[in-house]
Amino acid sequence: MEGHRERKKARTRRALLEAAVRLFAERGYEQTTVADIAAAADVAPRTFFAYFASKEDVLFLQAGERERVMLEAIAGRRPGEPLGELLSRMFEAMVRSLAEDDELGFALSPLRARLMVAEPALRARGLTLMMETQPRLARALCEVYPGLDPVSAGAAVGSFMGALAAAGMVAQEQGGSEDDVLAAGRRGIEVAVNGLASLDRP
Structure with missing residues (x-):
């Protein structure tokens, strides 16, 4: 029953x-x-x-779950794993999470991106969620990378999330498929990671 x-x-x-x-x-x-x-x-x-x-919660349904997945990936840092590799692995963990759920994840993503441009209230909600999430991710990075200072950790998280969001949005605007959007996300992270290489420690 x-x-x-x-x-x-x-x-x-x-x-x-x-x-x-x-x-x-x-x-x-x-x-x-x-x-x-x-x-x-x-x-x-x-x-x-x-x-x-609320009505807007439909569009941000997965925000909490995505943060949980990212925090778990950070907490599971492998011995000697460089920061760039960890961030790439964190993205792949999010992709697996999207593939496993049944909540119209990829259907919501392009719609949310379009509506956030057009609707100030949704844009504000998205920015608020991002501003709340990024410091928590930065603190988590500092815990697993003792030599990483908080400012650098914040910059790393901002680079990761900004590159991922912008690259994915461009692919969506170009009418890309789910695979195209994922490939764009990976490319965005690759660009961000190359810039973050100086933060890696032996």
């Missing part, structure tokens, strides 16, 4: 996600209400709030 309930919850959650993604793309973010999303998913509005705290 528990398995059935969990499957039903997963189906409802996905139905809400799919409805939100479709309506945001068709009508626009501001023009789409929670009631619209709920109706499209054939549930009551209160059901929406059982899964999401």
